Amino acid sequence: MKHNYLLRFKTLLIQFLVGFGLVTSAMAHDPAIRKLSAASDFKKSGIRVKHTPPSPSRLYVKADASGANTGLNWEDAFPDLQSAIHYPNLENLTEIWVAGGEYKPTSTNDPRISYKMLPDVAIYGGFVGTETELSQRPPVTLSAPSSTTLSGDIGTIGTSTDNSYHIFDNPPGLSATSVLDGFVIMRGGSFSGFYGGGMKNDGGGVGNFCNPTVRNCVFRDNGYGISIYTSVSAVLNVAFYGGSASPHFINCLFLNNYAFQGAASYNYTAEGGTASPQYTNCAFIGNRAYNGAAIYNNDNTNCETSPIFTNCSFLDNISVGVSEGYESGAINTFGGGDRSHVQLINCVLFNNMGPKTFDTRRGLYRLTVSHSLLESSVTGYTDGGGNRISDASPFVSATDIRLTECAPAINTGTNAATDLMGLTTDLAGNPRFFDNGTVDMGAVEYQGTPKVLSLTAPGVNTALYNQPFSQSFTVSGGAEPYSFTQVSGTMPPGLTLATTGALSGTLTQTGSFAFSVLATDNDGCSVTSSSPYNLTVNAVVTGSFDGFIYGADCATFRGWAWDRNKPNTPVMVDILDGETVIATLLADAFRQDLVDNGKGNGRHAFLWPIPDALKDGQPHSLRARITGNPFELKNAPKTLICTPNPGPEGNKPPQPPVPTVLIAPLVAQVGVPFSGTLVAFTDPESGTLSYSLTGLPEGLQLQMPERIIGGIPTQAGTFVLTYRATDPQGAANSVSFALTVNPMETTTVTGNFDGYLDKLDCGGIRGWVWDRNKPNTPLTVEFYTESSPGNVTVLGSTLANIYRQDLKDAGKGNGAHAYNFTPPGSVTNGTAIRARVLGSSYLLKGSPKAFQCAPARLSAGMDAELTVTVLGNPVKGDAVEVEIQGAIVGRQLSLELTNVLGQLVGNKSVTATEATERHRISVPNQTPGLLLLRVNTPRQTKTVKIQRTN
Incomplete structure (x- = not known):
């Protein structure tokens, strides 16, 4: 404790001298001044102090030391690191050596007690406890981390909520000559919400700085077991009021840390602060956070947060929260510091949430990536040049960042990276520049001759619509056999990629397409095409086409098609069931209405008999398109469910409604009463027909003999209904149509609506409504009362499919857009009723309108x-x-x-x-x-x- 008071006095004294101009700010941070012992300071000021022990250049720490615990040699080593850090006389101290074992900042349960690095002192860990030279210390590598562990698990062992707030709480005044080398720093941080559970570097204050060097350290499991909503993180670099927190991390591993933001490192500046940490030969693996799983940068105006990552590897850093769409795996930046600039050089990133690897949307940050390897889906960065793209993992495994023998990261970095100056080994302890060659990307250098795979795309870049196509990708430089998969982009419909690399198929859509392919050899080495393969699909037949499907039932499929450029020349039409062409025919039948509407000579219609093969009781979705061109005829597809007719020979089946004004998509809503009348079939032999309707959702029934679909649907979805008529001899015919039931409270139905609430009397609630965008499709109208804003009582709904000649004359499509709804008996005279398109916010004109009818209205049952x-x-x-x-x-x-x-x-x-x-x-x-x-x-x-x- 005495040493703490002396240090505080020394700090105050220096600040006093700076304030009166007796010592400059630079002098105040000069090692000669900062390293004065408390006793020396007091002697120079004329104050008498007690004698302090001599100041050694090195102190020793060993957990099982049995000597005098003076810290002056291994035998008499301190049993804990705090004793060395708080040694009474630090004037000549340059090193602290710490033997293997586990050490904690305190033997108490006080989470506020932390270690503190010292000015111009290097703290080394990983010793056996007998060494006399630093070179005798066992190597500290990725596969053999230090034997010295600094743990924040000070309370109940295994319980994270009572751990140390910070294992290291580094104060201002630390320069690059303050070194921490060879430690495993783990389980720092608690529920109390302190960033920097492993290490906090505090650069706060005018002229202050905290820029230590951290080497050969592992930060792991900091914040582990604590909710990710707690502010923990392994490292916090914080600076404000003009201060600086820019430490340098070399050969460090950040593994399985947890946090709210920036589980490995959180860099924060405010009020003119600067945080520009450097990470060289570092790996970030398996970190988890709400956003910014590995790194989170946060600054404000007039600040700078500019971390630099050189030869770093990012693997499996995942955001496990949803932060307003701003989650990211590797790096998340937030703030307004327009000076801030994140840089990645010679880095490898894989499986860090793909397109959400980076996120810079909430700030003015620049994020530049150069000479690095990324997945093709990664976006949100400025390309600084020299980058490689690969959708195959360049790493040995999902947890091992060593490069495979065929990784595109090998020999593709840049030796000119500033932070590589003087660096000789990589994170694994191997030569950083293998065979004095070009540096690899990533934290670990591949020690050998790489395998180089080369992928060649087909030389053909055009194809014809609806025509067979066959080309192949090829690979060289690997071990056969190869397998091929598509990894990004869009392949033309109808085209398939075989595992052998062969492209084949009949192309069913015109346009330009681009996609990338991954090839893998027999040893597991992979290569992705350096740029997407581009294929343009052109139409065989060209023209200005138009066409329409105007009818479909179990007898025929009917429509018309023509080419405006050749108005009197018939065109060929493909009939499709789903994606399969089942017939091709010439649309050359005459229809007078086509002539009347300016469709050339009118010989452009077709009528295709439904074959027995489609009368199997299964749904068939029929559509038509111009042969040799992707243009599809409008008002399709038509879904039919047909079965063979068992009627006697010569007996004609019932004929479906013409026009089939109701056989169109219907819309209802869960919880809203619905009604709609089906149009009757006709029997050529004038027999009495029976009807059935299958496929109705729960809550709706077919009411006979009126053929009314009625009820309150309880099941949302789209349902294919089959409407079937059977004559007395057993001959039948059917048509199918879709019924869509929207969920409760939906307002997803949109269109260019127009409609009116006309009359409300004993004759029912009447009016009309249509969609200008779909002029021949009936809409469903919902009727309701509203006692106060938002307090709605639904009366029911009905289909607006009644034909009115005045609507036809007014240009309202086919004129079949009127409705007549009988309200429930609870509606009394004077009730204000509103009408809207079901599932939308469109209110019919004339709403609300009062209902008026004589008291003695007949009920439905009469x-x-x-x-x-x-x-x-x-x-x-x-x-x-x-x-x-x-x-x-x-x-x-x-x-x-x-x-x-x-x-x-x-x-x-x-x-x-x-x-x-x-x-x-x-x-x-x-x-x-x-x-x-x-x-x-x-x-x-x-x-x-x-x-x-x-």
Whole structure:
């Protein structure tokens, strides 16, 4: 304790002299002044002091010393390092030798007690305890670390929460001549949250510095067992108020340290401080932190934090937290010091989180990497030149940083690196410059002649779409056989890489592609292509194409395609099931509507019969594209599930709805009532059809005979539904479509919406909505009340797929975008109802609107069966007359008459129905054939076939 008081007095005295100009700042840090003993200082000031022992040049520490414990030789060595550090007279002291064994900063449980390095004193560890020359000390290497351990495990053994805060707490005043050499420093740091569990270098204060030299040391397991959210780290270099903390670490290993940030080293500056530590021949292995697993640099404006890493190896440093996306494996930088510059020279980095190896996004840091080996996925650095890329590990194993015989890091560093001056050995104790040649990258020099593998990419860089392609990668310089794998980039669809290096396949997409390949020989040596292999896939057939799939069922797959540049020339079309081409045909069938819409001579349609091979009860996703070109026809894919028809020969299967306005993607939402009416099939023999719908998610059912999908879905996902109609003879047909059920509270549905909430009365809640981006796809509308902002009660939802001629005339797609929703009985007069596109934030115009209806509304259970009678069938003449019964009096009614092509022939609507309705629909100039009459009420739909004759 006496020595501590004397040192404090000496420090105060020097600061006093500097303050009055009697001693300059440089003189204050001169070794001759700083090494004055406390007794000498007192003598010069005229103060009488007690006699102090003579000052030796070397002190000895040995845990099992049995002599007088004077520290003057091995026999009389101090049993602990603290006794040597606090020796009363340090005037001539230059060295402290420490024999093997485990030492702790204190024999108490006080975590505040630490070791402190001394000015101009070298502390050496790893001795046997008999040496007389430093050269007699056993070599300290990567495979044979020092026998001397300094442990912070001072409390309960194996419990990390009561360890020393800092094993070394180095004060200002240490220069490069303060040396720590040959120690294992482990288990420093505790839950109390002190960075620098192994060593703290404090450069705080104007004119102060803490720049010791640390050699041949292992920092391991500091912070181990403590939560990574605790601020520990193996080393802390901190400087502020103009001070400097720039130690030099040489041949050091940072292994399995834990921290919140910078488990191996945390470099921090503030208020004009500088922290520019140097790491030479150092390895960082298996460190774990919330972010910046190995290194974390943190500075502020007008500060500088510029560490330099020369011939260092980084392996398996992993961020085990998620810090707002800023986690990183090797180095994380944070702050505003625009002078700061992180440099890596001759380094090797592998398996440090790939693209998250570095992170400099939260500061003005520059991070320059030169003459180093990195994985191809690593980004976030400035390329200083001379770098190599490899996606194969250059290391012997996942924990051994020795280089393999074929590592690209061998003989590819630069001997001009400043920090290599005077360095003769590597971290393993081997010659740093093997055979006086070019230095390797990394902390360990390969001691031998390397194996050089050379990978050659195919010389062909173009291919044709939908055509066979075959090329190969080749390797030389290794041991056969070789194996090849893709390690980065994008390979053209349809192309595969065999383990033999052969590229083959039929290319199914045009464009430019680039990818890298890794080749491995029989000895495990690997090489990655120095640059990605580039392949451009060109179309065989070119043109300005357009096309559309307008129908698909278990009978046919229908569409059209044309080339605007050749408007009267038919094009070839491929039919695909998934990714497999199952048919190729000419789109040359005539359609008048194509002519009417300016599609050349109209001979651009096709109709492909569904083959028996696809009628296997399994889903088939059909689409079409231009043969020889990747252009795919719009409104696809169409998913079908078809089975063979068991009906008698000559009996025609039911015909699907034309147009199939509901057979399109549907959208519902978990927890929201949903309803949607399926369009009826027609039977050529006028039989009564039965229906089934399979694939519905939980909570939804098909309600017959109205063919209404209803219920409250409880299962999110996309479901392929198969809608099937069967006639009395057993003949069947089906169409398939997708139903997407969004999760609760989703607002992920987007589009260019437009819509209106028109009327709310006894006839139901009516209006329309559509998506300009998908003009023929019906949307689902959700109805709800809102008692206060955010307090929503959902009433239900319905599909907006009712056809209205006024919508068609107004350019709203195919016109099938109206809705009619019957609210639940709980809705009373005056209730303000809102409507929005389900799963989106789009509110229909006119919302909210008050519901109004007479009190005696009929419930759903009182609906009578809707009957439609054609007065005279077959029909002759220019009009169709029908009688309708069963509609609820006062409700809305609509009639739509279409031909078999789905074209509207005539229509009528009634605002408030009577008990019996009779209507006449004019059909002038209509050719003989089948007509379909669809009668709609808010709750029911009825479709009848009408045969018109001459």
